Amino acid sequence: MALIVLILSMFGGCKKDKNCSTTVTERKIYGSNDVFNEYKVQQDLKFVRDKLIEVHPYVYNTVNKEKFYSEWNKIIESCTNSMTYDEVYFKILEGMKLINDMNTTAFYDAKTEKIPLYFTWKENGAWITKNVNYLNVGDEIIKIGNKSMYEILNEIQEIYPSKDEVDAMYFATSQIRNRYLLKKLGLIDSKGRVSVDVISSNNDEKIVMLNFAKAIDSDVKSKYKNVSYVVNNNGVAILRLNRCVNDENYRNTLQKFFNECFKNNVKYIALDLRKNVGGDISVLNEFLKFTDIKQYRTFDVKYRTSKEAKAEGFKNKLFRSTKVKIKHKEGNLYSGKLMVLVSSETRNEGKQIAVIFKENNIGKVISDCTGLYIDDFGKNIKFITPNTGIRFVVSTAVLKKPYYNKRDSNILRPDEYVRYKQKDIMDVKDTIIEWINTHH
Known part of the structure; x- marks a missing residue:
């Protein structure tokens, strides 16, 4: 038994914004059981529906738009009584499921x-x-x-x-x-x-x-740095990139990282994107400047034209997949093996970098997942509902991988699948890093 x-x-605000429907200086954080009347609930749901219709590429198609509008109205019409914050949140997700784009979602901010x-x-x-x-x-x-x-x-x-x-x-x-x-x-x-x-x-x-x-503060704050690295004495180095931020800190870290790689005669570099949440994909180009990789083909990005997209700076309608020629750094260039590490937590641009690695033969993809779905949509715009203050994001672009054709699987399959075991968890082992150190 x-x-x-x-x-x-024992465990121990919406500022004035062009995509926010309210102009109060602070966005109130509600409790999960705070109640909103029928009018406010329907107003929020209509706001989300309209932003999806105005911005998301899926709804640009007339057939999709008519069906989507009809289904969303059924959701709105089902809200005939006052509802709690939680109920409104899940109604919004219900509507977003009609598109089923993981990059178009709502965030839960209520006190919980x-x-x-x-x-x-x-x-x-x-x-x-x-x-x-x-x-x-x-x-x-x-x-x-x-x-x-x-x-x-x-x-x-x-x-x-x-x-x-x-x-x-x-x-x-x-x-x-x-x-x-x-x-x-x-x-x-x-x-x-x-x-x-x-x-x-x-x-x-x-x-x-x-x-x-x-929840306590340490429970909700991220414990991960944007970028860090480890250079081992066995010829293997790991660059961990948890957020794609191409700033001075990132560029300085890259310089130090590759200096140590040359100093320690590193033969294998792993770009660790297992906890990467996305950001600025130009971090990839900055990374490759230190290597002997000459060029790579990018994603095809087609923006849906909308006033919201233009306000965010997404003014060009189409960026064709092109070959990017890399302007290398002066001095030594790394010519050893490259690999990229991904997991179920690899999101957005982090996932795109892994796809570029694989499709351009830059390096092997290593993962504890047998496959990751390649995003159809991306380049999000942020919004906030007028009454409940629920934050949500909507994709504004269609993405196609570098060597896309209709017969291709839209799944990123790893070159090496590393299976975690119960003993690995008990011994607090990083199974993928152990695998790299053993096999290289």
Whole structure:
């Protein structure tokens, strides 16, 4: 019989904007149960619907637009009573699912509570990554509440814009600790707790009951630097890029990184994009200036013309996929092997860089996923609803990979798939880095 443990856990604004419908100096942050009347709810939903119709390339097609407008109106018309912040948020996501573009989504900003559940979800299992009382690193999660992980994955795919299970895993690991999603999934019991059913490395099963507590600052702030690196003495170097920001810090870091690579006779460089959230894709060109790569073909980017896109500086309608010739740095150029590391957390421009690596034969793609969906849409514009203050982003461009043709799969398949194991999680090993060090 499973061991049942009760854990009493203790965790310690819209400024004036051309795409914001309100001109107040501070955007109020509401609580999840704050209520909005029928008029305000419908006004917000119409605002989101209209921005999607005006901006998103999918809706530019007349047939798509008519169907989309009709389906959205059904959602709006279903809101005949006052609704909470949470209910409005999920209604917006319901409408966005009609496009199912992962880069077009809404963000949850309401004050919320979390459970102390820290885990990683790979294609072959979900494992605890932080010891919290009776939950131990390496424990495999079998169920949360009364649902299996497979059931949860399927339901998350129905809630969030996502193309496949890998996208759903990304949303789950980043959001499922929050009360609003646990409540939506029906995983909170009658006493306000969440049960987590795990199996330890010894095959012992236990059910741990987790209580909610308010999030603390260290819980919500990112712990990752934009860029950092490690140069090992075994001929392998890792450049970690978590956000694509082509600033002075990035360029100085690149210079130091390659200086150390030359000094230590590095033969293999891995560009680690496993936690990359996107940004400015020009970071790739800056990186390749230090290598002997002469050129590469870019993505085809076709903007939908709209006043919102023009206001954001997206004025050119079409950027054809072209070959970019690299203006190299003076001095030594790196001529060793290159590789790029990706995961389910690789997003937006980070994913595009990996696709460019693969399609231009710049270097191998290494991943703990058997495949990542290549984005159809991108180049987002930000908006805020007038009443609930819900932030959302809408894609304004169609993306096509460098060597696109209709017969191609739209999945980024890794050249090397590295499978995580329960023991790797228990030993706090970076399995992919271990693999690189072993195989090179």
